[in-house]
Amino acid sequence: MSLVVQRRQTDNVTILSCSGRIATPEDANQLLDAYWQSVKTTQHVIVNLERLSILGSLGLGALILLHQWASSSGRQFKVAGSTGLVHEILEMTRMTDVLSIYTHEDQALAALAASAA
Numbered sequence: 001m002s003l004v005v006q007r008r009q010t011d012n013v014t015i016l017s018c019s020g021r022i023a024t025p026e027d028a029n030q031l032l033d034a035y036w037q038s039v040k041t042t043q044h045v046i047v048n049l050e051r052l053s054i055l056g057s058l059g060l061g062a063l064i065l066l067h068q069w070a071s072s073s074g075r076q077f078k079v080a081g082s083t084g085l086v087h088e089i090l091e092m093t094r095m096t097d098v099l100s101i102y103t104h105e106d107q108a109l110a111a112l113a114a115s116a117a
Contacts (some may be wrong), residue, residue, distance in 0.1 A: 003027035005034045014038035019051035022059025049087045050081030078108040
């Protein structure tokens with residue numbers, strides 16, 4: 001199953017809910033494109049990986065790019081909902097030290113709200 005990204009907006013945050021996999025160049029580009037579409041209308045982005053089954057090296061690279069792009073433009077980028085194998089991959093690659101990762105989407109939203117206060 002290829003990547004499916006559903007986008008929704010709340011306040012000044014876009015939530016990109018990913019399902020399927022991020023394992024091919026097309027999958028990674030789809031996530032990057034969804035980010036660029038999102039920052040046209042909101043300041044911050046949360047990528048929810050709750051329904052993601054596979055996170056390959058191209059997916060890791062895409063998440064790093066999103067983090068760098070957000071940081072360089074004064075935006076905040078959060079990752080939420082990583083579980084099982086996806087979370088293990090994030091831990092093994094030490095992305096948990098680089099990315100702001102939250103167990104639940106609500107926690108990521110609360111962190112954004114707290115930083116805005």
